[in-house]
Amino acid sequence: MAPSLWRSSAALLACAFLAASAAGHVKPQSSTDKNVAETLYREGILPDGQPLRGARPGSIPVEGQAAACGNCHRRSGFGVEEGRIVIPPITGKYLFRESTTDVMQMAHPDPGAEAAPARRNRYSSETLARAIREGVDPEGRSLDYLMPRFQLDDADMALLIAYLKGLSVKPPPGAVGDMLQFATIVTPDADPVKRDAMLDVLNHFFGNKNAYYRGADPPLQSERRIHFRVLRRWQLHVWSLTGAPDTWDAQLHHLLKTDPVFAVISGIGARTWEPVHRFCESESLPCLMPNVDLPVVNEQDFYPVYFSRGVLLEADLIGHRLSADARSGAPVHVVQVYRPDDIGAAAAKSLAASLASSGAKVTLRELKAKEPAHELAAIAHGSSPGEVLVLWLRPRDLKALPSTTSASRVFISGLMGGLEDAPLPTGWRDGTRITYPFDLPKDRGIRMDYPMGWFRLQNIPVVDLRTQTDTYLACSILAQAAGTMLDNFVPDYLVERVEVELSRRIINGYYPRLGLAPGQRFASKGGLLVRFSEPTGKKIVADGDWVIP
């Protein structure tokens, strides 16, 4: 399946078009029509509520969601490459453009090594209708087998055409001219050390990016050809929020109106990130957020992208281990300790929910005192035989633990407690398991050489290694993704390119692997339970395999 696939793929360029004239003088769609057409495009539901139907040659029909254009051509309409198959763009800009033999006429700069697109004339309304219904391109060549032949009446076709015509046409105000605007978000409760560490990396990365800028390039699009890429300047806006979380949404919308940005890169908070997540989704703003330890998990959301589920993943790692114990018949009583105003509260509730069906008894203990030594001593020594302690506590509270505990086993949150830097009393170290949603230090050494080398070159002091490494990694992913967009700077396409480019990386800092796909918004999926291997120091060893809970 080689060159001819590319040829037919290049010809595929269709999911709809009719009604409009070739170059297209289509009236802008009303918002109602646009919503209806969007449902057709993304979900495969026709305006009358019936499923969209199509069939591939020699195969049974597909309908509804399985037939939706957006499955393959993606929300942006710019398509995607899968192996050597290129799902081509179907936005009006590409369909109505006179073809050249330039590879870069397509959206994808990486269309496969040996294939080249065949010349294709621009579609007319008639040839497009034929393409969609009969599966042949303007030259009469068969479209790719992947492309169903659709049953659409003229009215529905016209609706879809108008939608495609307007799809991904308008660049957002944060991507105008040769400047891309980005924001990073700092909440008022963020740790100032982490905040400064993150900003240091961001500022250096942006400075480096702009150092290569040598004046504006000519526009990417012309009737004759499309250039390979342009260099653009990047500008960073630091959005520092103030006040209570319930005021952040209004602040964020105001900041976006004042300084429109193309995307949010990184950000740092402490107790809640939910207002930021909701803002990203409601504004259709791509947000690549590596430093959030309590993200919002909502598989329907498209724009917020995280490196992991943070403490919720840690809760599942502990739940995975304890559920196995409970299933074996041993009585398990789990006592979870957390501060009610910290992210451990959500993690504790998540773990309690996951253990509900296991037979384990779960007790939640809120830590309220500012100086918690007395409370912690009571918890540590008040346990019954077989009791399991789960501590969702920061280093400040871990330091206040008594020297020993009567609990049979202890788990602590590595993200909250400081990973291998967790200040556990000596008497606790042997029996404590630490959640560790990263590779072990000895296994990530080579991958860490890259960010560490970059920090040295940039004279960036390392004050919070994980925050700085993850921020650097997010910047690299953003640059990599933006570099494959040609001039198609629309938000949906950026998210789609991040999905692809992030999954191709090998150098991932703390993480053994990162991977995204449509519907996946947490790039690292699993983790370890570790323990200290020596009475003192930071040496840790894995207690079991890498687990995807």
Added chain:
Amino acid sequence: MSRHRTAFNPRLMIATGVALGTLALQGALAADEAGQQASQSAGPNAEAQDPALEVSRSQSHYALPPIKLVRDDGKEVMLADELNDGRPVVLNFIYTTCPGICPLASHLFSELQHDLGAERDKVHLVSISIDPEEDTPARLRAYAKKYSAGPSWQHYTGTVASSLAAQHAFDVYRGDKMGHTPVTLLRTAPGAPWVRFDGFPTADMLLKELHDHPQVAAASPPAKP
């Protein structure tokens, strides 16, 4: 591993009644004797007939190392045991959030399962995830339900290493998951050569491969361990 492939037009093949499966089996047996592989083609002019249905067919023997996978019911299994239960096997590699190729591959299995009719459970359909960290057994079950997978169509996940081992064993590994290419593998009985389709075969093509082999009719579905 060298493999000789030739593209052909399946509709042309089916229409002209070429007994490809039988020929392939004979070819494979000959190849076994020679310690080599064999392939069959429907002729050099086939591709020109309908490039939209381009697919290539070849035969191979694959050495399968011990690979532990997790079946969609949560049970840990050895891949070789799953493949060697006596039934013919049709195998593909998918992931549940795949945008383009996998839905079509799973649609093909769904269609094959339907077309097998009363013989459905005599053929083992095997789908192995190439994104095992995302594709938990629960996600695989939901995906299987979406494609109306019957009791003889199982999905498998496992560790990253075990999924990679399975991909390497069948020569389908193409870097990251977005680099994958459509491959369907079919074996009529343990020890027989694997018939490999690169591209998208039709359900009719797979049926023909299966029906041309007497073991399909004889095979009975084993009780699930």
